[in-house]
Amino acid sequence: MHDFLNDTRFAGIKRFEKKLWLSSPTMHGEEQHWVDEAIQTNWVSTVGANINEVEKLMAEYVGVKYAVGLSCGTSALHLATKLAGEKLYGQARPNAGTLQGHRVFCSDVTFDASINPVAYEDGEAVFIDTERDTWNMDPAALEKAFELYPEVKLVVVAHLYGTPGKMDEIKAICDRHGALIVEDAAESLGAKYRLNGQWVETGALGDYNAISFNGNKIITGSAGGLFLTDSREDADKVRKWSTQSREAAPWYQHEEIGYNYRMSNIIAGVIRGQIPHLDEHIAQKKAIYERYREGFKGLPVSMNPIDFENSIPNYWLSCMIIDGDAMAPMVRGEQDYLYRSEPGKSSPHEILDAIAAFNAEGRPIWKPMHMQPIYRTHAFITVEGNGRGRSNAYIAGSGVDVGADIFRRGLCLPSDNKMTAEQQAVVIEIIKRCFR
Numbered sequence: 001m002h003d004f005l006n007d008t009r010f011a012g013i014k015r016f017e018k019k020l021w022l023s024s025p026t027m028h029g030e031e032q033h034w035v036d037e038a039i040q041t042n043w044v045s046t047v048g049a050n051i052n053e054v055e056k057l058m059a060e061y062v063g064v065k066y067a068v069g070l071s072c073g074t075s076a077l078h079l080a081t082k083l084a085g086e087k088l089y090g091q092a093r094p095n096a097g098t099l100q101g102h103r104v105f106c107s108d109v110t111f112d113a114s115i116n117p118v119a120y121e122d123g124e125a126v127f128i129d130t131e132r133d134t135w136n137m138d139p140a141a142l143e144k145a146f147e148l149y150p151e152v153k154l155v156v157v158a159h160l161y162g163t164p165g166k167m168d169e170i171k172a173i174c175d176r177h178g179a180l181i182v183e184d185a186a187e188s189l190g191a192k193y194r195l196n197g198q199w200v201e202t203g204a205l206g207d208y209n210a211i212s213f214n215g216n217k218i219i220t221g222s223a224g225g226l227f228l229t230d231s232r233e234d235a236d237k238v239r240k241w242s243t244q245s246r247e248a249a250p251w252y253q254h255e256e257i258g259y260n261y262r263m264s265n266i267i268a269g270v271i272r273g274q275i276p277h278l279d280e281h282i283a284q285k286k287a288i289y290e291r292y293r294e295g296f297k298g299l300p301v302s303m304n305p306i307d308f309e310n311s312i313p314n315y316w317l318s319c320m321i322i323d324g325d326a327m328a329p330m331v332r333g334e335q336d337y338l339y340r341s342e343p344g345k346s347s348p349h350e351i352l353d354a355i356a357a358f359n360a361e362g363r364p365i366w367k368p369m370h371m372q373p374i375y376r377t378h379a380f381i382t383v384e385g386n387g388r389g390r391s392n393a394y395i396a397g398s399g400v401d402v403g404a405d406i407f408r409r410g411l412c413l414p415s416d417n418k419m420t421a422e423q424q425a426v427v428i429e430i431i432k433r434c435f436r
């Protein structure tokens with residue numbers, strides 16, 4: 001790697017003694033209290049007051065009737081997706097998922113945990129390209145996808161980095177086609193969207209909704225997730241599936257496949273201690289976003305875009321994207337990369353390497369699912385229709401691929417809510433000097 005610490009462009013900048021994280025857990029003290037209480041009262045399994053409280057408080061916060069505590073966001077998304085499949089296509093057999101033989105439209109630029117549950121349920125994900133206004137699923141590409149696959153009845157939508165997508169348009173398209181929505185609000189707890197003039201929390205916008213309390217999220221339990229719904233029947237079903245699908249018999253009797261997905265009361269204690277700090281964390285993350293936006297003025301970059309009129313993000317991660325004409329050469333293989341410095345230009349990997357050299361953590365944008373080796377054979381739909389195989393050796397220019405472009409030019413910045421304004425000013429200075 002390039003020796004950034006001895007590069008004259010960075011003269012006078014000192015390496016951070018303590019690492020600046022992308023987004024690390026922030027504990028406050030109450031967490032310890034609820035965990036200790038669980039241990040002292042011996043409620044250390046998957047039942048107890050902490051789980052009940054987390055479910056109650058979070059359902060109230062998000063504005064849904066029921067929340068079911070699960071082991072992680074991925075298990076919440078799995079059961080949400082399974083339930084949607086069961087509603088659409090009937091009960092699964094033990095050896096075949098509820099989506100077998102069916103396509104599902106999915107966000108493309110997201111963590112694979114959003115959409116892997118489609119495969120767990122034996123469905124086939126079809127990836128929908130991204131728009132430039134919020135970096136989420138493009139409604140125009142979704143509309144195109146329904147033209148190509150009118151039989152599709154399920155859409156999995158994620159809100160990237162805490163910024164809600166264009167849910168009014170996405171919901172209207174889904175309604176028109178009779179499709180259900182699985183909402184992945186793992187990254188966006190506390191973010192709001194104006195739907196038909198009403199502010200609604202993410203996690204309450206889909207037919208089946210999931211959030212995550214993973215260690216890097218806006219609040220954490222070290223792990224944990226919630227399934228969120230207004231349907232009592234759906235909540236009961238998810239609770240049953242998550243505790244091995246036990247029937248009402250004195251012995252372990254099973255009519256359905258079960259999972260060990262329930263939240264632990266110890267984990268729930270950590271989450272319970274974090275809940276009072278959710279709004280404070282959002283305010284800290286917002287300040288981080290605004291300081292970056294201010295600090296980058298004059299640089300050929302912009303921040304991850306937000307639709308301020310229709311959404312209030314939770315600002316989970318601050319991201320930036322380099323202007324196309326300020327991109328220095330950079331290439332990526334499947335597991336490695338190479339770049340060159342050029343005056344006035346930079347690249348995501350130069351910036352990530354530079355801040356890493358000074359002991360700060362950033363990250364590339366989620367690599368789009370349609371570019372992932374495992375999903376390379378799956379359809380990818382853009383505003384132009386089929387997004388695969390669009391280049392032509394005999395015709396100049398290739399097709400639209402917004403997700404690939406954001407992945408190429410964008411990156412996630414250190415966004416830890418314990419980062420001080422002074423430390424952030426140094427990160428901004430390092431990034432500025434990358435463009436020298």
Ligand SMILES: Cc1ncc(COP(=O)(O)O)c(C=O)c1O
Nearest residue numbers: 072073074111113114186212214
């Ligand atoms: C968009 C998205 N979906 C799903 C998940 C999965 O959540 P978990 O790690 O709690 O399983 C995460 C984060 O980890 C995520 O960022």
